[in-house]
Amino acid sequence: MLKTGFKPGANNVVMLHKTVPQVAQELHACIGCNECLLACPAVTGSITIDVLNRETLSGPISVPVARFARACYQCGACVAPCPVGLHRDAMMMWLKVRMLRSGWGE
Amino acid sequence: MAATNQRERNSGETGYNWPFFVGEGWFKLLLVISLGVVVGVVLFVWYIQHSNDASPDSIAGYTYAIIGTLFLLLAAVLYSLKRRSHKQKTVGQLHRSLNWHICFGVLGLVFLFLHSFGNFNLRTGTYALYGMIALALSGMIGRFLDRLVPRLITGEVHKALTVMGDDRIETISQKLQAIVVHNTQDLHSFAVAPAEKSQNASTSLVSLSGPVSSDFSFIHKDQALQTPWDLAYISLEATPQELSLEANHYRFIPDKKSELARPGALMPGAQEHISELQEVEQAMQRELFYRYVIRYWRKFHIALALLTLALTLWHLIYAGQLLLPVLLHR
Numbered sequence: 001m002l003k004t005g006f007k008p009g010a011n012n013v014v015m016l017h018k019t020v021p022q023v024a025q026e027l028h029a030c031i032g033c034n035e036c037l038l039a040c041p042a043v044t045g046s047i048t049i050d051v052l053n054r055e056t057l058s059g060p061i062s063v064p065v066a067r068f069a070r071a072c073y074q075c076g077a078c079v080a081p082c083p084v085g086l087h088r089d090a091m092m093m094w095l096k097v098r099m100l101r102s103g104w105g106e
Numbered sequence: 107m108a109a110t111n112q113r114e115r116n117s118g119e120t121g122y123n124w125p126f127f128v129g130e131g132w133f134k135l136l137l138v139i140s141l142g143v144v145v146g147v148v149l150f151v152w153y154i155q156h157s158n159d160a161s162p163d164s165i166a167g168y169t170y171a172i173i174g175t176l177f178l179l180l181a182a183v184l185y186s187l188k189r190r191s192h193k194q195k196t197v198g199q200l201h202r203s204l205n206w207h208i209c210f211g212v213l214g215l216v217f218l219f220l221h222s223f224g225n226f227n228l229r230t231g232t233y234a235l236y237g238m239i240a241l242a243l244s245g246m247i248g249r250f251l252d253r254l255v256p257r258l259i260t261g262e263v264h265k266a267l268t269v270m271g272d273d274r275i276e277t278i279s280q281k282l283q284a285i286v287v288h289n290t291q292d293l294h295s296f297a298v299a300p301a302e303k304s305q306n307a308s309t310s311l312v313s314l315s316g317p318v319s320s321d322f323s324f325i326h327k328d329q330a331l332q333t334p335w336d337l338a339y340i341s342l343e344a345t346p347q348e349l350s351l352e353a354n355h356y357r358f359i360p361d362k363k364s365e366l367a368r369p370g371a372l373m374p375g376a377q378e379h380i381s382e383l384q385e386v387e388q389a390m391q392r393e394l395f396y397r398y399v400i401r402y403w404r405k406f407h408i409a410l411a412l413l414t415l416a417l418t419l420w421h422l423i424y425a426g427q428l429l430l431p432v433l434l435h436r
Contacts, residue, residue, distance in 0.1 A: 016263075016390070016393055016394060016397060017263045017266065017267070017393070019267065019271055019272050019273050020267075020270065020271025020272065021271075021272070023271070034197070037197045038195045038196070038197060038199075038200075039195075039200070040197075040200060040201075041189070041200040041201055041203075041204045042201060043197055043198055043200075043201060044131060044198045044201050045196075045197050045198030045201075046198075047197065069122070070122060072256065073252035073253070073255070073256045073400065074255075074256050074259060074397065074400060075252075075400065075404070076401075077189075093259070093260065093263055094271065096122055096256065096260040096263075097260055097263050097264050097267060097271075099122040099260075100122040100260050100261065100264050101264065
């Protein structure tokens, strides 16, 4: 994610998002403790971590998960509490990209 | 037909379309805020009609000041504490806290505005009020940015990833590398191929040293020939003249007006890939910028809150200096 050594204004672009193999790896590493969802100020409830994990990478996206993905504003509050150091914001970003491509998009 | 409608509805629900600004819980939030504002304004109007003392230091003025300050304190403290709390939380609890934070913030501003009773002569109070207005506005803009900017980030990430979700820069770089390799091979075709070269080498050696040693059976296929010291000055590489004679095509430099002088003309496809690469890099830079917008707007809001707190304390100290002698001499 945010690589160190980035100097604003310099002409070096860093990879902020993650690719699908990286997202898949993180999803696989998720222990389902729910800490990210508990720390999230955007989620309104009625979502479980296993449903979110299942729908993040591929397959149909349910309405509650889609609502949550739209509400997620990439604040990064979910990253710090993760006990295994995963980046839920990056996983959510892939979900958003999927929604953008499937929905009314660009 | 029904299935199609359902699918369309679901596509809208699960897509990331633009009219997404109204999220969940906004109706309740607006209702509570409107209710609070209506109560405050009705009491204000009633007090003005039934009292001659319509000033910030009247009973109503003090009441509005205390309620407004309490609301602002609740807005600041409750959400901050809830975020930092290590107590057992439930999913969605922070979102509700955030809604209350907005609600108390807006109500606090309205009540403190009513506390002024239109009197903006006192510098400390006016500055504190301006700070609160700026704070509330920054919060509202922040919420708007929270909705807008992630959508923009998603658009940029969409450009930076392939359909399969791989890194597009890497994919383009690979294509570019393939083009470069292809073109390099084309250029190498001007030079002698390794097999051809070794054949030439042995031929040259045979022709040059034929009478000395004509039997080369002891040399392995991959073994390099040991060049005798007296032949070391003779290069086994084909000379450019030899190449130009042997090659069925030759390299030329097009004149400046030629279409072939256009950059990338001799490397077809490379220019398109390079511009595509630049587009992706720009998209990633924009993504970075949007992320900084979200992050620094939040810091700006916190800085404004601290400034407003300082201005409010200044106003309270100033008002206290005016009020305390009056209260003590009663």
